[in-house]
Amino acid sequence: MTTYIDPSPSAAAAALESPTAAPASGAPAPGSAAAPAPRKPRQGLVHGLLSNSKAMVGAAILLVFIALALLAPVLFPGDPSRITDMAGLEPSAEHWLGTTAKGQDVMALTIHGARSSLLVGLTVGFASTFVGILVGLASAYFGKFIDEALSLVTNVFLLLPGLPLLVILAAFLPPGLGTVILVLIVTGWAGSARVLRSQALSIRSKDFVAAAVVSGERAGRIMFREILPNMASIVMGTLLACVIYGIGAQAGLEFLGLGDVSTVSWGNNLFWAGNEGALMTGSWWVFVPSGVCIALVAFALALINYAVDEVTNPRLRKIKPVSEGKAAK
Amino acid sequence: MRFILRRLGFYLIAFWVSITLNFLLPRFMPGDPVSRMFARSAGQMQPEQIEALRKLLGVDSRPIWEQYADYLHNIVTGNMGVSITRFPTPVTEVIASQIGWTLLLGGTALVIAAVVGNLLGILAAWRRGGAIDSALPPLLVFIGSFPYFWLAMGALYLFGVILGWSPLRHAFTDGLEPAFSWEFIGDAGAHLVLPALTIVLVSIGGWMLGMRNTMIATNAEDYITMAEAKGLKPGRIMFRYAARNAMLPSVTSFGMGLGFVVGGALLTEVVFAYPGVGYQLLNAVQGLDYPLMQGLFLTITAAVLLANFLVDILYVRLDPRVRAS
Numbered sequence: 022m023t024t025y026i027d028p029s030p031s032a033a034a035a036a037l038e039s040p041t042a043a044p045a046s047g048a049p050a051p052g053s054a055a056a057p058a059p060r061k062p063r064q065g066l067v068h069g070l071l072s073n074s075k076a077m078v079g080a081a082i083l084l085v086f087i088a089l090a091l092l093a094p095v096l097f098p099g100d101p102s103r104i105t106d107m108a109g110l111e112p113s114a115e116h117w118l119g120t121t122a123k124g125q126d127v128m129a130l131t132i133h134g135a136r137s138s139l140l141v142g143l144t145v146g147f148a149s150t151f152v153g154i155l156v157g158l159a160s161a162y163f164g165k166f167i168d169e170a171l172s173l174v175t176n177v178f179l180l181l182p183g184l185p186l187l188v189i190l191a192a193f194l195p196p197g198l199g200t201v202i203l204v205l206i207v208t209g210w211a212g213s214a215r216v217l218r219s220q221a222l223s224i225r226s227k228d229f230v231a232a233a234v235v236s237g238e239r240a241g242r243i244m245f246r247e248i249l250p251n252m253a254s255i256v257m258g259t260l261l262a263c264v265i266y267g268i269g270a271q272a273g274l275e276f277l278g279l280g281d282v283s284t285v286s287w288g289n290n291l292f293w294a295g296n297e298g299a300l301m302t303g304s305w306w307v308f309v310p311s312g313v314c315i316a317l318v319a320f321a322l323a324l325i326n327y328a329v330d331e332v333t334n335p336r337l338r339k340i341k342p343v344s345e346g347k348a349a350k
Numbered sequence: 351m352r353f354i355l356r357r358l359g360f361y362l363i364a365f366w367v368s369i370t371l372n373f374l375l376p377r378f379m380p381g382d383p384v385s386r387m388f389a390r391s392a393g394q395m396q397p398e399q400i401e402a403l404r405k406l407l408g409v410d411s412r413p414i415w416e417q418y419a420d421y422l423h424n425i426v427t428g429n430m431g432v433s434i435t436r437f438p439t440p441v442t443e444v445i446a447s448q449i450g451w452t453l454l455l456g457g458t459a460l461v462i463a464a465v466v467g468n469l470l471g472i473l474a475a476w477r478r479g480g481a482i483d484s485a486l487p488p489l490l491v492f493i494g495s496f497p498y499f500w501l502a503m504g505a506l507y508l509f510g511v512i513l514g515w516s517p518l519r520h521a522f523t524d525g526l527e528p529a530f531s532w533e534f535i536g537d538a539g540a541h542l543v544l545p546a547l548t549i550v551l552v553s554i555g556g557w558m559l560g561m562r563n564t565m566i567a568t569n570a571e572d573y574i575t576m577a578e579a580k581g582l583k584p585g586r587i588m589f590r591y592a593a594r595n596a597m598l599p600s601v602t603s604f605g606m607g608l609g610f611v612v613g614g615a616l617l618t619e620v621v622f623a624y625p626g627v628g629y630q631l632l633n634a635v636q637g638l639d640y641p642l643m644q645g646l647f648l649t650i651t652a653a654v655l656l657a658n659f660l661v662d663i664l665y666v667r668l669d670p671r672v673r674a675s
Contacts, residue, residue, distance in 0.1 A: 176365050188635055189643060
């Protein structure tokens with residue numbers, strides 16, 4: 022009953038959240054948290070994540086990419102997009118990933134590309150989660166008219182077709198990295214606001230919040246010190262989903278040629294690969310690395326997201342015995 | 351009835367927001383689009399084009415609310431101005447000639463993905479821990495991690511360039527006249543397969559996981575246990591008892607999917623040079639064809655809102671709880 026309160030747009034949020042439940046129960050790693058060890062009274066989120074294999078794998082992949090991004094100027098000094106005469110070389114000992122049609126080293130482009138892609142992804146992720154927190158908390162705490170108005174705005178933004186809106190905004194705004202970030206935040210915050218609002222609403226109705234209101238605490242303090250800490254896992258999940266969205270959407274926007282074409286990023290690498298007809302001439306090595314990098318980062322973030330879900334959502338553990346009982350029948 | 355009216359009001363507000371956004375964007379953005387366009391097409395524009403642009407982009411001296419009223423009037427009467435890149439074709443005509451292809455591509459992909467995905471989800475939930483349940487979700491999530499356009503280009507390279515199984519671009523072979531002949535339909539079908547398949551591949555995971563998760567909750571209901579106790583056939587319980595009740599969220603997703611068909615097929619259409627509204631939108635952006643851009647955006651938005659409204663109406667039929675409240 023409770024899950025169907027507001028049918029329509031919540032499906033987007035549900036779809037965002039739902040994959041998280043899948044591998045958790047689908048492929049129960051025997052050594053992980055699912056083991057019926059005597060449960061400690063209250064495990065912290067951080068501690069739970071540290072002992073979760075999915076989270077560790079995800080974090081390891083992510084750390085490697087962050088390290089590569091930071092070390093890019095050391096590993097490949099100089100401008101990676103400088104045009105040389107070694108055009109269209111296949112992967113070799115000298116150029117591990119070959120060169121583009123303009124003679125740029127693909128390895129250097131890919132590693133330098135991590136800088137812009139991760140920066141934009143993280144910025145967009147944090148900023149849209151932040152907006153989502155503000156809107157969601159204000160909506161849930163104040164209720165009534167403010168809630169109606171904020172929910173209306175959120176739902177309108179959720180419903181407006183994202184990709185065309187991205188394209189239109191990017192077309193009207195002056196090109197640049199700032200524009201890309203701004204546009205992605207504008208189109209990306211609504212989903213997180215919706216998820217966070219519904220969670221905040223359920224916490225808002227708890228007794229300790231009522232006690233805080235009665236004891237005369239200020240609104241800001243109740244929102245950020247009483248309600249927010251109790252939804253840490255949802256905030257974390259939202260943040261990860263937003264970062265995934267940011268990286269993917271940036272790549273898509275740049276692939277369409279609507280980003281800042283002068284920066285080196287994974288999306289722009291793919292844009293140039295398409296522009297120079299890398300695939301039509303058979304230079305797959307220009308095209309593959311950036312796509313694989315985006316996928317790896319997104320996959321790592323998704324892994325951490327599942328882990329957060331596994332650690333914090335007791336339902337994912339409780340469901341298991343039920344299904345085994347069913348199978349036994 | 352009240353529910354429907356409320357939803358209708360909401361969609362009207364949403365549509366008004368997108369119209370207003372469309373109106374405000376060119377007027378308040380830094381980097382005046384008109385001068386950008388003039389600079390680009392210096393001397394090649396006819397006076398009528400310049401006049402049309404000025405009007406549309408609000409480069410006139412009238413007060414803003416008067417322009418706004420004018421703009422609203424134009425939208426309501428279906429006058430979206432004249433395309434710049436295809437001067438002097440009206441924007442509405444350009445859109446009308448292309449929306450059919452988008453609906454064909456997106457509709458085909460959506461129906462296939464929804465049917466197959468939901469079936470897989472039902473099976474996965476019914477046999478939890480079975481082959482489908484343990485192998486497919488991680489695989490689909492992994493595929494879903496790749497940028498869609500990257501997968502589409504890879505598929506185009508593999509099946510179009512290397513294997514030569516699929517045509518490389520467009521919705522039908524150049525020079526063929528669109529007609530209701532077997533030849534043309536077959537040709538259009540051949541051009542449809544690969545783009546539609548790539549959409550199905552990336553979207554099927556969402557359908558499957560969504561259905562699986564709802565279905566697991568439904569399977570724990572008492573009436574399922576009751577049906578089993580009565581000794582009904584498993585197939586009957588699975589489809590008529592469990593899946594039927596777990597369908598509801600999928601109906602919502604279908605409405606949203608229907609909306610995304612129009613807007614979300616943009617990347618597909620760009621990769622496969624498929625002549626739909628998304629491809630046209632990118633062309634309009636690259637050609638700085640602002641009237642066409644705005645017309646396309648409004649059309650896409652209207653389609654999304656309409657699809658969602660239809661699903662809401664359907665919901666009233668399907669879910670008695672909505673009728674009661």
